[in-house]
Amino acid sequence: MIVFRDPAEVPADFGRTVVAIGKFDGVHVGHQAIIRKVQEDARAIGARAVAVTFDRNPLEVLRPQICPDNVVSLDRKLELLGESGLDATLVLTFDSALASVPAEEFVRTILVDALRVATVLVGVDFRFGNGGAGTPELLKHMGLEHDFSVDVIGDVFPQGEGRRVSSTWVRELLAAGDVAQAAIVLGRPVAVSGEVVHGLKRGRELGFPTANLSETVDALIPADGIYAGWMTDHTTGVRYPAAISVGTNPTFDDVSRRQVEAHVLDQDGLDLYGHRVTVEFTAHLRGMVAFEGMAALIDQIAADVADARARLGL
Missing domain, CATH: 2.40.30.30 (Riboflavin kinase-like)
Structure with a gap:
């Protein structure tokens, strides 16, 4: 898997991409389901399968007083994403400058100009851009203008469980010492x-x-x-x-x-x-x-x- 640390590192001839955006903290079974869909969609149109993620939890910058511990380090996250079979991951440095970028500019400069995105996959509660103004609905609207589609992925529920998979749940299970249930939620x-x-x-x-x-x-x-x-x-x-x-x-x-x-x-x-x-x-x-x-x-x-x-x- 290729790791880009800046949108400018993506080659001009990299080709069209199918992109999933998220923190991917823990790369749990919910993340894995999104990644599989990215790969399927990319194969269907001959595009590259790409994840866009951040070098830290955005809350570390936006609301540090409530920022939780990471489930995995950045290096481990990249290892897990690489093991999933993605073609590339773009790691964005989440600092005050990125936090202030308007959602529309984020879409144009990163998804459209750098990655030539064909399809974007996000979770139902995904937010991005300055003030969290970017939503799946905004992505769909901009997709009409910039020739990309948006696929909103629903929550994943482990068999027999009534709770959706999340990094928060993983943290709670680890804090309780329930490594058996945490393994189910992590998928490893x-x-x-x-x-x-x-x-x-x-x-x-x-x-x-x-x-x-x-x-x-x-x-x-x-x-x-x-x-x-x-x-x-x-x-x-x-x-x-x-x-x-x-x-x-x-x-x-x-x-x-x-x-x-x-x-x-x-x-x-x-x-x-x-x-x-x-x-x-x-x-x-x-x-x-x-x-x-x-x-x-x-x-x-x-x-x-x-x-x-x-x-x-x-």
């Missing part, structure tokens, strides 16, 4: 990637060594607690079963930040320092609690490992 397992760094090595002292992830990861971390899941070492490509801890280690109360630690099952001799890994959360086992003494903690960790093994079918 909940996972975070980062570099393995040195920690306090307390897990090794307790008989359960862990790989500690760096503070910077590429996705929103689920609620504090213990999880069953998997850890993939990007250096070797090996995927290991794991018991995963998220939190600040309340038994010792000497960890200043939330951290992700993965104890790889039956692989005590691994040296993963400096490796980039992906930790995948399969099932929530329990919440994070403080224990009275080392013996109680060790007994609980052993029980967690056994529970993780069972949840993973090992």
Whole structure:
């Protein structure tokens, strides 16, 4: 997938496009449905399938006091969009200058002049341009003048669920530790990637060594607690079963930040320092609690490992 960081980077001979516009935070099953429709429509007319998105949540500029955490980082979002099979993504820098662009100018300069759009796909609640004045209705009106059509995509509801898919729902599920339901809404397992760094090595002292992830990861971390899941070492490509801890280690109360630690099952001799890994959360086992003494903690960790093994079918 080609990534353009400015409309001026789109080649003049790029050809006609079918475009979906949105934040695409999390690239969840609702976004995936739109992307599939973009690809189908593009194939039908021999055009390019393109996403237009932003380098940050527009609320970070417009209303920072209510801006939520991103479900995934920008780099991870682009990875997921690339994996979907799109031809290109145009990432717009959302700053005060872009926020002030009138909706009509946004359509003319970006969709018409740069992307030579043939069809635009947006969600029912899509708004754009200065003051949010741009609506699907405005797009349809301008399409008559500039020779493009507009397809408004309805909400997506997971089977058996009465709630529409949204990034807000994903955040709520992660905050509750419900990684199983979040995986359904995302259309893939909940996972975070980062570099393995040195920690306090307390897990090794307790008989359960862990790989500690760096503070910077590429996705929103689920609620504090213990999880069953998997850890993939990007250096070797090996995927290991794991018991995963998220939190600040309340038994010792000497960890200043939330951290992700993965104890790889039956692989005590691994040296993963400096490796980039992906930790995948399969099932929530329990919440994070403080224990009275080392013996109680060790007994609980052993029980967690056994529970993780069972949840993973090992």
